Amino acid sequence: MPAEDTVPHPADVATDTLSVHADVLEVEARKRALRRGVRARRRARDEETAAAVDAGVARVLVSCPLLAGARRVAVYSSLPGEPGTRALLAELRRHDVEVLLPARLPDDDLDWDLRPARADAPGHLGVHAIATADLVVVPALAVDTAGRRLGQGGGSYDRALRRVPARVPVVAVVHDEELLDAAVAPLPTLPHDRLVQAVVTPTRWLWLAA
Numbered sequence: 514m515p516a517e518d519t520v521p522h523p524a525d526v527a528t529d530t531l532s533v534h535a536d537v538l539e540v541e542a543r544k545r546a547l548r549r550g551v552r553a554r555r556r557a558r559d560e561e562t563a564a565a566v567d568a569g570v571a572r573v574l575v576s577c578p579l580l581a582g583a584r585r586v587a588v589y590s591s592l593p594g595e596p597g598t599r600a601l602l603a604e605l606r607r608h609d610v611e612v613l614l615p616a617r618l619p620d621d622d623l624d625w626d627l628r629p630a631r632a633d634a635p636g637h638l639g640v641h642a643i644a645t646a647d648l649v650v651v652p653a654l655a656v657d658t659a660g661r662r663l664g665q666g667g668g669s670y671d672r673a674l675r676r677v678p679a680r681v682p683v684v685a686v687v688h689d690e691e692l693l694d695a696a697v698a699p700l701p702t703l704p705h706d707r708l709v710q711a712v713v714t715p716t717r718w719l720w721l722a723a
């Protein structure tokens with residue numbers, strides 16, 4: 514039996530629990546507001562810049578040291594509004610780099626497809642396949658210079674990134690204005706959020722203070 518004075522009073526426990534919940538709700542509300550803002554700005558971008566952004570992302574990533582020596586890279590096919598990954602996927606294929614592409618499962622976790630497919634690895638490879646990549650490229654709505662990432666809100670990459678070994682860099686792709694200074698505008702995070710180690714924009718890349 515614990516001594517009575519080490520047992521918290523039930524009223525204090527309840528108050529603590531309530532304030533923790535309030536903090537989580539506040540962080541989630543701030544994330545939702547930020548997502549709305551980024552999505553609205555992305556919708557307002559024109560197609561001409563989108564083509565330049567797509568080409569820029571490929572040029573920056575292919576010429577930066579992150580990709581040097583990588584044999585297998587986890588990437589994704591960009592959705593409308595996201596910085597494009599079409600040219601990047603084409604470049605990876607041209608350099609004979611294997612690509613893992615995510616497939617969202619009903620519980621929002623990510624399964625992985627290998628391209629080009631291999632006879633000994635047909636179909637979906639399972640949620641743990643991300644652990645076999647030498648570099649993981651992730652989508653984001655925004656990233657700050659401390660490596661905090663704002664995603665689409667499904668928590669898919671939070672789950673998937675837990676399976677990535679610590680030595681494998683995770684790099685987020687955003688538009689230039691979606692890279693935020695952590696000293697000025699830190700992104701809100703919760704304990705499950707995973708930091709990214711680097712960021713690529715259409716014009717530059719940098720290591721983040723993760």
Ligand SMILES: Nc1nc2c(c(=O)[nH]1)N(C=O)[C@@H](CNc1ccc(C(=O)N[C@@H](CCC(=O)O)C(=O)O)cc1)CN2
Nearest residue numbers: 589590591592595615617623652664665667668669670
């Ligand atoms: N290109 C790409 N592939 C990806 C992701 C991603 O963010 N981008 N994912 C990242 O986890 C996973 C899929 N999850 C996704 C979750 C939501 C939306 C989406 O389109 N959301 C709507 C807004 C929905 C809302 O308002 O709640 C949107 O962006 O308009 C896309 C992908 C895996 N594949």
Ligand SMILES: Nc1ncnc2c1ncn2[C@@H]1O[C@H](COP(=O)(O)OP(=O)(O)OP(=O)(O)O)[C@@H](O)[C@H]1O
Nearest residue numbers: 544662663664665666667668669670671672705706
């Ligand atoms: N390991 C996990 N297992 C189950 N649920 C999780 C896990 N990590 C995060 N989640 C849940 O996912 C939801 C969304 O998380 P969050 O807002 O961080 O998504 P996100 O990182 O922006 O989205 P995404 O990774 O899909 O781009 C949260 O409700 C969170 O509780």
